[in-house]
Amino acid sequence: MKHFIILLNILFVNISIAQDSTAIKSQVKHSIDELVDFVKIPNDALNADDIDSNLIWLRNKFNNRGFNTSILETENLPLFFAALPMDDSKPTILFYMHLDGQSVDAAKWDQPNPYETVLKSKDGDVWRTEAFEDLNDDINYDWRLFGRSTSDDKGPIVMFLNAIDLLKKNNVAIPFNVKVILDSEEEKSSKPLPEAVKQYRELLKADFLVINDGPVHASGKPTVIYGCRGITTLSLTTFGPIQPQHSGHYGNYAPNPGFQLTQLLANMKDKEGRVLIPGYYEGITLDDATKTVLKSVPDSDDLISEKLQFKTAEKVGAFYQEALQYPSLNIRGLGSGWIGERARTIVPATATAELDLRLVPESDGTRLKNLVKKYIANEGFYITDTMPTEQERMNHDKIAMIKEGSVTDAFRTDLNHSNGDFIVKVLQDKFQEDVVQIRIMGGTVPISPFINELKIPAFIVPMVNPDNNQHSPNENLKIGQIAYGIQTFYAILSTPLP
Numbered sequence: 370m371k372h373f374i375i376l377l378n379i380l381f382v383n384i385s386i387a388q389d390s391t392a393i394k395s396q397v398k399h400s401i402d403e404l405v406d407f408v409k410i411p412n413d414a415l416n417a418d419d420i421d422s423n424l425i426w427l428r429n430k431f432n433n434r435g436f437n438t439s440i441l442e443t444e445n446l447p448l449f450f451a452a453l454p455m456d457d458s459k460p461t462i463l464f465y466m467h468l469d470g471q472s473v474d475a476a477k478w479d480q481p482n483p484y485e486t487v488l489k490s491k492d493g494d495v496w497r498t499e500a501f502e503d504l505n506d507d508i509n510y511d512w513r514l515f516g517r518s519t520s521d522d523k524g525p526i527v528m529f530l531n532a533i534d535l536l537k538k539n540n541v542a543i544p545f546n547v548k549v550i551l552d553s554e555e556e557k558s559s560k561p562l563p564e565a566v567k568q569y570r571e572l573l574k575a576d577f578l579v580i581n582d583g584p585v586h587a588s589g590k591p592t593v594i595y596g597c598r599g600i601t602t603l604s605l606t607t608f609g610p611i612q613p614q615h616s617g618h619y620g621n622y623a624p625n626p627g628f629q630l631t632q633l634l635a636n637m638k639d640k641e642g643r644v645l646i647p648g649y650y651e652g653i654t655l656d657d658a659t660k661t662v663l664k665s666v667p668d669s670d671d672l673i674s675e676k677l678q679f680k681t682a683e684k685v686g687a688f689y690q691e692a693l694q695y696p697s698l699n700i701r702g703l704g705s706g707w708i709g710e711r712a713r714t715i716v717p718a719t720a721t722a723e724l725d726l727r728l729v730p731e732s733d734g735t736r737l738k739n740l741v742k743k744y745i746a747n748e749g750f751y752i753t754d755t756m757p758t759e760q761e762r763m764n765h766d767k768i769a770m771i772k773e774g775s776v777t778d779a780f781r782t783d784l785n786h787s788n789g790d791f792i793v794k795v796l797q798d799k800f801q802e803d804v805v806q807i808r809i810m811g812g813t814v815p816i817s818p819f820i821n822e823l824k825i826p827a828f829i830v831p832m833v834n835p836d837n838n839q840h841s842p843n844e845n846l847k848i849g850q851i852a853y854g855i856q857t858f859y860a861i862l863s864t865p866l867p
């Protein structure tokens with residue numbers, strides 16, 4: 370009898386998985402049709418009419434699914450907001466995605482129109498165009514949809530809508546209030562967002578924020594990201610003679626700005642890449658539990674160095690993920706005189722280094738810029754933010770002109786936050802796989818100020834393939850990721866908080 374029950378259970382489980390996958394496949398098919406339709410509407414935020422057409426499409430699609438929608442006016446382009454009817458006894462999730470896409474240069478795409486989605490399969494190294502009619506019941510999850518914003522970020526919006534469809538079909542009561550905010554200027558740095566939070570604070574009120582943008586970890590595994598580094602910049606110029614001078618006549622005599630600059634830069638770091646400027650890493654501690662999570666990310670440091678072709682990594686952290694927990698000090702560009710075929714025998718007049726500083730929550734951007742400036746002053750440089758006058762040149766041996774860029778802050782939600790644990794557990798249970806937890810991503814998202822202004826825990830739950838050519842020609846979305854996205858939204862929206 371016991372065996373029979375077990376057998377019955379196995380049978381039942383198998384049948385339900387089979388049904389599940391049929392239902393999902395038909396929802397995937399529906400999503401593809403809907404995404405093709407959505408991608409057809411150009412979405413370059415430089416063109417306000419494009420954005421309006423997208424808002425009309427969205428309003429229709431969300432209204433049809435029972436959402437109340439509104440267009441939120443801002444100091445620039447409007448935002449899209451949708452919410453299911455509220456129930457005060459339930460916790461509230463706010464989802465963030467964006468409807469705008471990067472500008473396109475159609476000539477660089479392997480298809481006539483980046484807004485006309487093309488279906489492709491991979492044959493060796495070559496992508497072959499497939500007919501949409503061939504997407505029959507047995508959809509090939511390795512095929513891809515090529516078109517602007519298929520991945521970034523219209524795909525996830527469509528996955529969300531189709532997860533809602535499936536929840537309805539299955540009569541699942543959603544144990545949350547669901548709110549959605551869609552940005553129309555993410556690719557143009559989301560400028561109106563932080564102000565909009567102040568204006569629409571009541572509307573956007575939620576217990577936690579889930580951001581569906583960007584790709585999953587390179588391993589392709591389910592991924593949850595808890596933060597992103599911020600950024601600021603410095604431009605640093607040193608000065609030699611007022612005009613470039615003949616190196617025969619004045620070499621050994623006129624001070625060389627290239628040597629001044631490189632000596633200054635060289636002493637900012639030790640030979641293994643650690644910043645030597647006092648206080649630069651202040652406030653950052655990584656306990657053992659945090660290190661365990663960092664180590665659990667399935668990166669291969671060997672593969673990274675092989676791919677980028679360098680022998681030894683810098684030593685700010687002991688491994689890749691650990692290195693990202695610290696602010697960086699990077700020379701992003703360096704110039705003086707002329708180089709290559711155009712090199713001239715001169716003592717140059719100036720030398721310039723462009724620096725970028727990636728920030729973590731412990732390292733305020735203004736504080737770090739001030740530390741760098743203080744260091745330069747301590748090296749005997751006179752500091753100015755404009756071209757030095759003749760008087761200044763005659764009064765100081767070493768002059769540094771420093772121009773400061775604005776600061777975009779980092780954000781990071783605590784790795785131990787219960788809402789994060791909830792999302793990780795839901796993904797683990799759903800996909801029966803380890804979930805990659807990224808404490809902080811190296812790059813910067815323009816919505817950090819928005820997240821910090823909302824003052825609620827935020828988690829990035831990416832939906833799309835890592836090799837999606839985001840922002841580039843031939844942007845694409847792997848069809849299997851649509852199934853992944855629908856199931857992820859479905860799982861989150863059908864599981865009550867513990």
Ligand SMILES: [Zn+2]
Nearest residue numbers: 521522582583
């Ligand atoms: Zn995006």
